[in-house]
Amino acid sequence: MDDERESLVPDGAVFARTLGTLKRDGSNILLVGSVPTDVHETACQQMLGSTERHSRYRLFVTDSDDRAACSATGDAASERVRTIEYSATETEPAENLAAAGSQPSPAALGIRIVETIDQFAETAGGFEPSELRVCVDSLVPLLEDYDAETVFRLLHIATARVGKARGMGHYHVPLEPDHEAVSLLEPMFDAVVTVRSRNGTAEQQWYLREADTESDWLEL
Template sequence: MYRAGRTDGEFEEILERLKEEGSSLLVVGDVPGEAYARASRRMFGDGDHAPRQRVLVVGSSAGSTLPTRVGETRCGDSDTVITHGTNARTAVASASVTPPVTPHEHVPAGDANALGRAVLDRIDAFDGAFEPGELRLGVDTLQPLLDTAGEFQTFRTVDLLSERVRRERGMAHFRLPQPRENRHVRLLEPLFDAVVELRVTDSVEQRWSLRDENVVSEWVSLDA
């Protein structure tokens, strides 16, 4: 697959470095929850053989995003679900997940400080040091957090969590279901190592913009 400005090998080396050193990704695009869930599953390490310690922060869309991201875990894996905002617990309870998911903690809408503490406490609770790429964080609720807590609190919480995950050489991704030119996307973009745009054509496609490398990929199917 051709990547604008880089060869395939160079682009893959950059992605591998983000995995080894720790990174935080902003996932944007107004796509259905199921499309986002497919991309998120890959960012959580689906198909990898190494153990993964996953922390998911989910909201009212959990009914459509959870089923393909949690469930059966391999030996050494763990999934921790934190619900955030109005109707989040109901959405998790109604999700078609086997075995059923019991949220680790619930954070009320608008409480950015509590959300940050809940995630950090869970990371602290994991036993021992993480291998590169072992810790994975996915936060689905940036839009409701912006709507209820405001820009400053959201910015600070995203910065705090991103830096912690990088320090553990993990990988975080945060969903904001807005187009790339959205004002909130532009506001938060400097906090991230890359922006991943999603769109739905004949398939779900992604396009990566790597901030420090000044590289933008072609649109590529998730099936590629």
Template sequence: MTSELRFRGSGANPNFSQWLTDRKERGSNILLTGEVPDAVSARISRFLFGGDEPRRFRVLGLTDQSIRNAATRLPSDTSYNDPETWVIDQRRGERSVPASAERFARDSEPLETDDARQLCEEIQTAIRFYDERADGLAPAELRVGVDSLFPLLQEDRETTERVLRSLAAAVRGVHGMAHYHLRVPDDDPLVADLMDLFDARVELRKRPRRNPEQRWHAPDIDAVTPWMEL
């Protein structure tokens, strides 16, 4: 999904590079699958949130109580206090919102645990704020991450699927890039049930004594990349 991705081997679809470019320009919503350690989830999150050149606006939604260190989801040169970062932490009932966003956030309700509707509405508020601040966001300037979908789906699957459609449309509407963790095996039936909500998915794995790996699935061009180090 970024210019840093390079695919090697005969298994790569020759149309994949163009597909990546198109997704970056038009906006994308990516599902992350695989039962992997927390450190692997954090690594892919940092990768997809991107560095500071060019400028990025980042929105992070946290629901999963198993996350040990939420700050590791963000690039090392980014913090909760940056005005370009907006964090909604349902695990602790806390927000970290730019001071200049007061009029957008002042009417916010107390954060509830595992509330998909509220989380998606909060992320959409952040998107509107950054879109107005930038006077129109450039492609891939906005990055959104949700970690993870599993508690929301367990609490209310029907509502979660409904509001995810709305959130995905909001992300595409500003040509942003969003990633959503779902730590289940890639062949879990839940993945197939949800895939129509997303543009692609990234399958993750961590084998003993090896570095974490990723494999991209792009259903609309029927492409699957080889396994690559993350």
């Protein structure tokens, strides 16, 4: 096991090059770890990028009842910042909504995400690489209230649109990395970032799926 794990650790140049490709071409990242909220917040802010880059567009998708990281969403009045708030517990089961001719909440949420990104794109006149940043916080309530297929459809819609925009999306799942839900979702993402708190220090470890490479633990 140690030899296998060691073979997954890339040299710095390879890892930096792969991360550069994700930023240039667009990427969707699964952010996992059952840790204090502030650790997820720190990782979240890193993935959103510096607020000094005023050209960036930021979309926050948050469960109003269960947030892992997004306690603040920036300047809500800015045309470059949007927040979609939902509550998975406020909607009826998908089969009831379908019978009534309405869309299940995850489907409607996916449409809202796409429409908001489309509005951003129109305002921007097209995106530069990594100009769009999307935070989805968190997937756990959806996984608790809907079947996996329904959540998969939502993620397929969201990740495809982020990728088309050459944006960077990250999706919080504040669960242990060996949790069944993490294993279920992992194949849909370009990378999995695990966060932890060790001796009071927040750390992250990246796993790049296509390259099948894993980083060392890095301080956030």
